[in-house]
Amino acid sequence: MAANTHLFGDKETNNWFKACIGLNVTKEGLTNFLCAELQKVHIVVGNSCGNCPIENLIQCPTNPYCNIRKRNYCPFHKSQKPQPCPICDNVKHNIILHHRYGRPSWRNTRAEKWALNYWEIGKCYLPPDGYSSISSVQESDFNGVISIMLNCLHFQTCLSPLCLSPPPPDKQCPLEKVRQIGRDVRHTSDCKVTDADLQDYFKKLSTLLADPPCLQQDPSAIIACKRLSDLQNDPVSFEELGKLLKDAKKAGECFSEKAERTLAEALQTLDVTTLFGEQRLKKKTEVGKQRLQSKTKLGEHRLERKTTFCEQRLQSKTKYGEQCLENKAFFGEQRLQRKTQHGEERIKSKAQYGEQRIEIRINKAVQCLDSNVNDGTQRIEISVQHGIESIERIARGSKQNCTSRLRTRGSRFSPSFGETLQ
Template sequence: MATNINLFTDKEATNWFKACIALNVTKEGLTNFLEKELQKVHSVVGTSCGKCCIEKLIKCPTLKYCKKTKGNNCIFHKSQQPQHCQICDKVKQNIVTLHRYGGPSWRNTHAENWAHDYWEIGKCFLPLDGYSSVSSVQESDFNGVISIMLNCLHFQTCLSSACISPPPPDDACLLEKVRQIGRVVRHTSDCKVTDADLQEYFQTLSTLLVDPNCLQHDPSSTIACARLRDLQNDRLSIKELGDLLKEAYRTLVLAKEAGERFSLEAERTLEQVTKAGERRLKSATHAGQQRLKIKTKVGESTYLRTSH
């Protein structure tokens, strides 16, 4: 049974909430694709020794990482001093080469796990801070997933020119447009989206999910695209909406843990509406169950009357 998503009296506030859910749906649709491609990246950069932590591999001082205390000790290198490792240095340089801007997010990654965990390589292409404790693609957020696709040059080989031409950081680039949607939704001051903007969001996100090179043939992407259409047209089932509400709230919690800055209004509204929405869905589910019981009893009574 489909349910209406008008959780606000204000239409534009409902649109904003739909946009939040659309970001989560899109992120889920990209997860399988991202995992497969990061495994390829993992094989390309080579195998590390498995013993060096990232502090050992970063020289001191390094801009954005090293900061001296009063005792002239570096905060970043407080536990480990830089040491040369030919094997790991080669992997590190390969990561730098693959980064579009030559500035991997070293603070996010655990280099001692590079040898066996492709995700620790992927984390080098995330935003600079806030993702150190994120242990998988699934745990990452929309901004993280899109950032990897933008920052890692490998994705130029598996996305069509429609997604990466003109190349980032050009605002006309589809991936940049997708990232900008996330920024606008997260950092809103009034938690409102116009009908025209919402339709543009759906169109842009769907265009990415049906990219002909790989995503068009990815089952998760196909499912996500269908869910976007259902969300756009209020055709989601009660169960689907309930799952998406939980995911939206989980995204908020994880984003806060990762240091992601939502606007205060967006944070407050998303937290309130997910909880209110869950209450409404429980009520709707209970009402549906009651109607089913009544119909069942009526059916049983009819059967008993006609069988005697």
């Protein structure tokens, strides 16, 4: 919340300002809800032709619009003569049906805008005077918003029974009590509200904003409830007071003479305080500029010194780095040469040792091969000799077997055959 203060020494006067601000906060919390519901009413009552002014749809004379005292002149109809229009008459009839008392405020509305502007339908449920130039819900005041909710029967479907029981115009109706808060605050004789009354006002306003069917979930109503709670416990802020005065002037709200004077005094106090604040702010700004310039110059000097010092250090570090690099390069070359020479020597030694090992292995392989050849030759010769001897034994055995068989068979046929074989 903005910086706040008590605008008046009297606490009850400050309470009155809080009550005024609370009414504005409540109206803002109800605005989105009212707009959404009036759009539904706009759909229900139907579309007009968009050409007929309200004067064409109202018979002359009709109280309280027509002045029947003057013959041949009506300040309401002027040059317009009533002309029947079935389409617009149907819309007018539906508007009347939705009015709790059957007496819409025709002077507030422009019938040619009924087709496109839901607010022109809503204005029929406003109080009869002082709202013809109001072009939106946002421009209306607290009394206008609550009056629409009381006068339009559609709101019976989106408010809980607790808000409208007993039904209007019973003074015990909670919504009637809420409207009465606005009247009491605006038409006060002393611009004072006790702590108990302020607490009661805020309780009733918060109860309305937290009504279960629709408002309890409405984001604007939730924010308004939170603001009412904060406002009840905090002093009046210049920001809230300035907004109150601007909204009251813009909406053309009717206050009592005492309330008008109190608002004027508050506005004067606010102007003086604002002027004093602007002067202090200007002085603070000048001092801040001077300090900023001084700090800037000091910073520039320090930056220059730091830059010079850093440049010198950088040059010194660069030279030192170059020397270190040269030394490292020199030592590196020497180590590389030593490593290269040592490597060459190791390669030569390894090569000689490898050649010797290869020669030894070749000689061993040749000797082993010669030994294997000699051994193989001997084994082949022995195998051949054994084969020849085996063949000869087999041949001799075969010859003896054949001779024996022939003798045996020959003796069967002729004894002399066996002798012949012998």
